Amino acid sequence: MTNIQPSLKPASGLSERAPSPDAADAESSLAGQSLHGEVLCRLRDYIIEGHLKDGARVPERELCDLFGVSRTPLREALKVLASEGFVELLPNRGARVKGLDANELRELFDVMGGFESLAGRLACENISADEINEIEQIHYEMYGYYLRRELDGYFRCNQAIHRRIVEIAGNKILTATYFSFGNRIRRVRYIANLDQHHDRWSEAMREHEAILDALRRKAGRELSDILFNHLRNKRYAVFEHLGFSNSAE
Amino acid sequence: MTNIQPSLKPASGLSERAPSPDAADAESSLAGQSLHGEVLCRLRDYIIEGHLKDGARVPERELCDLFGVSRTPLREALKVLASEGFVELLPNRGARVKGLDANELRELFDVMGGFESLAGRLACENISADEINEIEQIHYEMYGYYLRRELDGYFRCNQAIHRRIVEIAGNKILTATYFSFGNRIRRVRYIANLDQHHDRWSEAMREHEAILDALRRKAGRELSDILFNHLRNKRYAVFEHLGFSNSAE
DNA sequence: ACGGCAAAAAATGAATGCAATATTGCCGTC
DNA sequence: GACGGCAATATTGCATTCATTTTTTGCCGT
Numbered sequence: 001m002t003n004i005q006p007s008l009k010p011a012s013g014l015s016e017r018a019p020s021p022d023a024a025d026a027e028s029s030l031a032g033q034s035l036h037g038e039v040l041c042r043l044r045d046y047i048i049e050g051h052l053k054d055g056a057r058v059p060e061r062e063l064c065d066l067f068g069v070s071r072t073p074l075r076e077a078l079k080v081l082a083s084e085g086f087v088e089l090l091p092n093r094g095a096r097v098k099g100l101d102a103n104e105l106r107e108l109f110d111v112m113g114g115f116e117s118l119a120g121r122l123a124c125e126n127i128s129a130d131e132i133n134e135i136e137q138i139h140y141e142m143y144g145y146y147l148r149r150e151l152d153g154y155f156r157c158n159q160a161i162h163r164r165i166v167e168i169a170g171n172k173i174l175t176a177t178y179f180s181f182g183n184r185i186r187r188v189r190y191i192a193n194l195d196q197h198h199d200r201w202s203e204a205m206r207e208h209e210a211i212l213d214a215l216r217r218k219a220g221r222e223l224s225d226i227l228f229n230h231l232r233n234k235r236y237a238v239f240e241h242l243g244f245s246n247s248a249e
Numbered sequence: 250m251t252n253i254q255p256s257l258k259p260a261s262g263l264s265e266r267a268p269s270p271d272a273a274d275a276e277s278s279l280a281g282q283s284l285h286g287e288v289l290c291r292l293r294d295y296i297i298e299g300h301l302k303d304g305a306r307v308p309e310r311e312l313c314d315l316f317g318v319s320r321t322p323l324r325e326a327l328k329v330l331a332s333e334g335f336v337e338l339l340p341n342r343g344a345r346v347k348g349l350d351a352n353e354l355r356e357l358f359d360v361m362g363g364f365e366s367l368a369g370r371l372a373c374e375n376i377s378a379d380e381i382n383e384i385e386q387i388h389y390e391m392y393g394y395y396l397r398r399e400l401d402g403y404f405r406c407n408q409a410i411h412r413r414i415v416e417i418a419g420n421k422i423l424t425a426t427y428f429s430f431g432n433r434i435r436r437v438r439y440i441a442n443l444d445q446h447h448d449r450w451s452e453a454m455r456e457h458e459a460i461l462d463a464l465r466r467k468a469g470r471e472l473s474d475i476l477f478n479h480l481r482n483k484r485y486a487v488f489e490h491l492g493f494s495n496s497a498e
Numbered sequence: 499a500c501g502g503c504a505a506a507a508a509a510t511g512a513a514t515g516c517a518a519t520a521t522t523g524c525c526g527t528c
Numbered sequence: 529g530a531c532g533g534c535a536a537t538a539t540t541g542c543a544t545t546c547a548t549t550t551t552t553t554g555c556c557g558t
Binding site: 059060061071075091092093094 | 538540541
Binding site: 084228 | 282283285286321324325326328329331332333334338340353356357359360362363364366367370371420421422423426470473474477
């Protein structure tokens with residue numbers, strides 16, 4: 001994977017990777033090649049973007065018309081989406097969109113924390129000087145946004161750092177799984193209209209300092225720990241924001 | 250006409266394997282309820298148990314005959330198996346069994362290490378006195394097998410401890426994902442006829458002492474670390490055993 | 499004997515058809 | 529007006545069918 005050239009352009013470096021985290025590699029094989037792969041991606045996005053409400057039944061016929069395919073590839077896609085956790089298959093009663101209750105959301109955050117934790121550990125084993133530089137770059141760009149209170153740019157950099165750490169971990173299976181699970185959280189953001197909140201901003205910024213520091217020192221065990229707790233704290237903040245209880249139920 | 254014979258007895262090579270740690274909850278919804286769910290489970294087991302060789306094409310027609318279903322549910326199952334990583338879908342060229350090369354196996358071990366690491370951390374947050382007792386029990390039973398050099402019993406207890414830790418973590422999504430990924434490694438065991446080896450036995454036993462100790466003290470961070478390295482060491486041992494290189498390639 | 503080409507065969511991918519099941523709308527009764 | 533039963537309708541799950549594409553086979557020429 002080409003690592004981005006060390007062109008010292010903090011501001012522009014990110015804008016290019018801006019758009020959408022997009023697809024894990026997991027379904028690159030399915031993606032554009034076949035009808036069902038196409039339908040899978042489109043239907044997944046359709047659900048992630050919240051066009052179907054939690055618990056709503058998935059109208060096969062309508063979606064067939066919408067996508068211009070017959071029921072066969074659509075139903076194949078539904079089976080896959082069920083295994084990914086986006087829908088639930090009820091015997092003889094079709095598919096329903098699977099929303100996340102507070103408990104599942106909490107679980108999902110912890111699992112993501114586990115992935116990031118692992119990624120941090122592995123990244124410390126593999127990271128090159130150039131890559132440390134790259135992360136630093138993004139970090140300082142993010143710091144700039146932080147100082148200027150530009151939430152949007154801050155958020156993009158934040159995402160980029162976490163994504164790069166996972167990529168640098170150099171474990172394709174991890175990467176694919178990470179992004180796949182990330183999609184399920186992404187949907188919550190759409191649904192709950194969960195724009196990033198300012199609470200905890202300075203705290204998160206401090207945590208990122210620690211992340212960068214641990215990366216520089218290649219302190220895998222430590223970074224692993226920091227990243228898990230970073231996600232935990234994010235979970236706490238999100239739950240606070242949503243008015244959920246933070247204790248197990 | 251109406252076939253509908255829920256029994257689905259091919260009477261042929263499919264073992265009536267009862268045990269199997271079985272099932273993540275992930276497909277409890279798919280499992281016995283529908284034809285495609287049934288086929289999914291059976292085909293997955295069929296592949297895990299090595300009835301199809303790495304890279305072999307998956308013969309739709311034959312399997313349809315074997316399972317006594319039409320191509321539709323079988324193909325639906327194939328799509329899911331592809332998303333789980335057991336097969337690869339080649340456009341217009343059907344499905345091929347996806348074997349793991351050394352690199353992917355290494356990645357998979359690390360991901361499992363990540364899951365166990367996370368599980369240990371969470372388990373320390375949740376574990377009750379009774380559950381500690383239970384783990385201790387298994388641990389000492391395992392120690393007995395160790396002293397008597399009974400590899401089989403030792404191995405069963407070993408598995409049980411790791412499984413219990415994951416369950417005690419109390420994160421259903423983690424549990425489901427853990428077992429799902431475990432299946433892919435399970436296949437390697439079948440294929441490579443990877444009986445447990447004696448190497449590293451005493452070392453592994455010592456590590457398990459540390460695991461139990463950390464659990465007792467509810468030292469999550471520590472246990473997290475121990476478990477990751479435990480898996481790493483296991484990976485090293487397995488790779489040694491298989492004659493693979495242990496360094497990244 | 500060997501390699502290349504064309505036709506046949508088989509496989510795949512997707513659409514359609516059909517029986518079984520769920521859902522809806524309607525009506526009568528309380 | 530609310531409720532329960534019943535027919536009409538829609539939906540689901542799977543089998544079957546159809547159009548392509550791939551693979552194999554058979555043939556010919558060199």
